[in-house]
Amino acid sequence: xxxxxxGASGMVGRNLMEKNESFNFLTPSSNELDLLSYDKTFQYLKxxxxxxxxxxxxxxxxxxxxxxxxxRFLIENLDMGRNIVMAARNLKILNLLNLxxxxxYPRNGVNPLKEDSxxxxxxxxxNEGYALAKITISKLxxxxxxxxxxxxxxTLIPCNLYGRxxxxxxxxxxxxxxxxxxxxxxxxxxxKEVLIWGDGTARREFMxxxxxxxxxxxxxxxxxxxxxxxxxxxxxxYSIKEYYETIAxxxxxxxxxxxxxxxxxxxxxxxxxxxxxxKWGWKxxxxxxxxxxxxxxFYMEEKIG
Numbered sequence: 001x002x003x004x005x006x007g008a009s010g011m012v013g014r015n016l017m018e019k020n021e022s023f024n025f026l027t028p029s030s031n032e033l034d035l036l037s038y039d040k041t042f043q044y045l046k047x048x049x050x051x052x053x054x055x056x057x058x059x060x061x062x063x064x065x066x067x068x069x070x071x072r073f074l075i076e077n078l079d080m081g082r083n084i085v086m087a088a089r090n091l092k093i094l095n096l097l098n099l100x101x102x103x104x105y106p107r108n109g110v111n112p113l114k115e116d117s118x119x120x121x122x123x124x125x126x127n128e129g130y131a132l133a134k135i136t137i138s139k140l141x142x143x144x145x146x147x148x149x150x151x152x153x154x155t156l157i158p159c160n161l162y163g164r165x166x167x168x169x170x171x172x173x174x175x176x177x178x179x180x181x182x183x184x185x186x187x188x189x190x191x192k193e194v195l196i197w198g199d200g201t202a203r204r205e206f207m208x209x210x211x212x213x214x215x216x217x218x219x220x221x222x223x224x225x226x227x228x229x230x231x232x233x234x235x236x237x238y239s240i241k242e243y244y245e246t247i248a249x250x251x252x253x254x255x256x257x258x259x260x261x262x263x264x265x266x267x268x269x270x271x272x273x274x275x276x277x278x279k280w281g282w283k284x285x286x287x288x289x290x291x292x293x294x295x296x297x298f299y300m301e302e303k304i305g
Contacts, residue, residue, distance in 0.1 A: 001023065001024065001051045001052055002024055002026060002048070002049070002050045002051050002052070003023050003024065003025050003026065003050060003051065003052045003053070003054060003220065004025075004026045004028075004045070004048065004050035004052070004053045004054070005017075005025050005026065005027050005054045005056060006028075006033065006035060006053070006054070006055050006056055006057035006080070006084060007055075007056035007057030007058060008025070008027035008028070008029075008056075009027075009029060009030075010056065010057065010058075010060070010165070011161065011163060011164070011165045011166050011167070011209050012056045012099065012161070012209055012212060012213065012216075013027070013056050013057075014164070014165040015163060015164060015165060015209040015210050015212070015213040016054075016056070016213040016216055016217070018164070018210070018213070019210060019213040019214060019217060020213075020217060022217075022221075023217070023220060026048055026050060028044070030057075032044070035057055035079070035080040035083050035084055036076065036079050036080060036083070037083065038082075038083045038086065038087060041083040041084055041087045042083075042087040042090065042091070045087050045088060045091050045093065046091055050093060051093070051095065052093075052095045052096070052097070052220065052223075053084065053088055053093060053095070053096040053097070054096075054097045054099075054216060054220070055080075055081065055084050055085070055096065055097065055098045055099060055137075056099050056216075057080055057084075058076075058077050058080060058081075058099075059072060059073050059076040059077050059080075059130075060130075060167075060174075070128065070129035070130075071129065073127070073129040073130040073133070074129030074130065074132055074133050075133075076133075077130060077133035077134065077137075078132075078133040078136060078137070081098070081133065081134075081136070081137030081140070082136075082137065082140065084096075085098070085137060085140050085141060085144070085153065086140075088153075089144055089151065089153075094150055094151055094152060095152050095153075095223060096141065096151075096152070096153040096154070097154055097155075097156065097216065097219055097220070097223070098137060098138060098141050098153065098154065098155045098156070099155070099156055099158065100134045100135075100137070100138050100155045100156065100157040100158075100229075101130065101131065101134045101157065101158065102157060102158065102159050102160065102205075102231075102233070102270055102272050103123075103124065103127045103130055103131040103134065104118050104131050104134050104135045104138065104157060105117060105118060105270065105272075106118075106119075106120055106121025106122060106123060107121065107122055107123060107124040107125075107267050108121050108122065109121055111269050111270070111271040112235070112271045112272055112273035112274070113231070113270070113271065113272050113273055114231075114273045114275075115157065115227075115229050115230065115231060115273070115276065118135060118138070119135065124266055124267050126264055126266050127266070137155075138155040138157075138229060140153075141153035141154065141155055142155075142228065142229070145228060152223065152224075154219075154223070154226055154227070154228050154229065154230075155228070155229045155230075156212075156215070156216070156219065156229075156230055156231075156232050157229065157230065157231045157232065157272065158207065158212050158231075158232045158233065159205040159206065159207050159231070159232065159233035159234065159270075159271075159272050160174060160175070160176075160204055160205060160206045160207070160270070161174070161206065161207055161208075161209045161212060162174065162175075162176035162177060162206050162207075162208065162209065162291065162292075162295055163208045163209030163210055163291060163294065163295050163298075164209065164210065164294060164295060164298040165209070165298070166209070166295060166298075168180065168181040168299055168303055169181075170182065175204065175206070175240070175243065176206055176243060176247070176292065176295065177295065177299070179243065179244060179247050180247055180251070180292070180295060180296055180299055181299070181303075182194060182195075183244070183247050183248055183251050183253045184251055184296075184299070186253055186255060187251055187252060187253045187254075191255060192255040192256065193255055193256055193257070193258050194244070194248070194253065194255060194256075194257055194258070195257075195258055195259075195260055196240060196241065196244060196257050196258070196259050196260070197240075197260055197263035197264065197265055198240065198259065198260070198261065198263060198264075198265030199259050199261060199265075200239060200240045200241030200244070200257070200259060201239055201240070201241065201268075202239065202240050202265045202266065202267070202268050202269065203237045203238065203239050203240075203268070203269040203270075203271065204237055204238065204240065204243070204269075204270060205233050205234050205236070205237040205238075205270065205271050205272060206238075206243070206288075206291075207232070207233055207234055207284055207286075207291075208284065208286035208290075208291035208294070208295075210286060210291075210294075211284035211285060211286050212232060214282075214284075214285070215232050215277075215282055215284075218282055222280075225280065226280065227276050227280065230276045230277055230280065231272035231273055231274055231276065231277060232272075232274075232277060232282075233271075233272040233274050233277070233284075234274070234284055235271075235272075235273075235274035235277075235278075235283075236271070237269065237270075237271045238288065240265070241257070243288075244257055246288055246289060246292055247292055247296075250289070250292050250293055250296055251296060
């Protein structure tokens with residue numbers, strides 16, 4: 001089986017390639033496969049004829065990036081998803097695994113967030129554009145499968161991710177890699193304080209990206225039994241302050257935290273329901289301490305060393 005992986009150079013794609021031992025993946029760069037062009041996407045699929053598609057490409061970033069450029073987050077993610085899904089459908093590629101995001105859930109949704117709660121409330125404003133694109137593509141996959149069951153277009157909804165090959169620049173990164181870089185620099189420069197946005201009580205569920213890679217590989221091997229839409233997560237969360245404390249302990253930062261209550265913090269809690277995942281027979285293996293240690297080691301080797 002020939003599998004096309006979009007976003008092979010991103011964090012999820014690179015972790016997937018590190019974990020893969022069995023499958024034949026096509027891993028084109030954005031120069032080889034321009035997902036922002038339907039015609040180029042169609043021609044790539046027509047030429048290479050993959051049997052299966054894993055759509056992991058996307059414009060991603062944390063609160064700061066989403067707030068500063070919502071148009072790009074909406075349009076690029078919408079175009080990439082629409083082009084790959086519709087080209088696959090028109091070429092009768094029958095199996096496609098789409099990666100969504102827990103940003104798809106309502107900001108005031110009841111935690112833990114169940115798959116059927118999508119579109120049942122207002123989205124979080126700080127990443128609304130990204131969320132709208134992800135919702136639209138998951139619905140497109142659902143409509144195609146409902147219209148013709150020969151097409152199995154399914155969506156995984158991961159919780160927040162971090163890990164090897166993450167982005168550490170705070171202008172583009174999510175919380176954990178941004179905090180790793182911030183705390184590391186504070187330690188090196190001898191600073192006594194590290195700033196936290198908000199009061200540190202907001203709760204988040206962050207899963208190590210290598211665990212998502214394992215789930216994707218299991219999904220490919222067991223695609224028929226995979227639910228049409230399924231959360232992928234830990235099933236428990238930590239406060240922002242707890243993440244800072246864990247990172248500080250691993251890095252060896254001895255200072256204190258101060259809080260900027262004027263800065264946005266996003267949703268108060270975002271914890272996905274993992275009942276479907278558990279019934280399907282999968283769970284993540286990496287503890288927070290081990291995952292952050294691996295991520296910090298990667299940062300030191302690849303970004304500093």
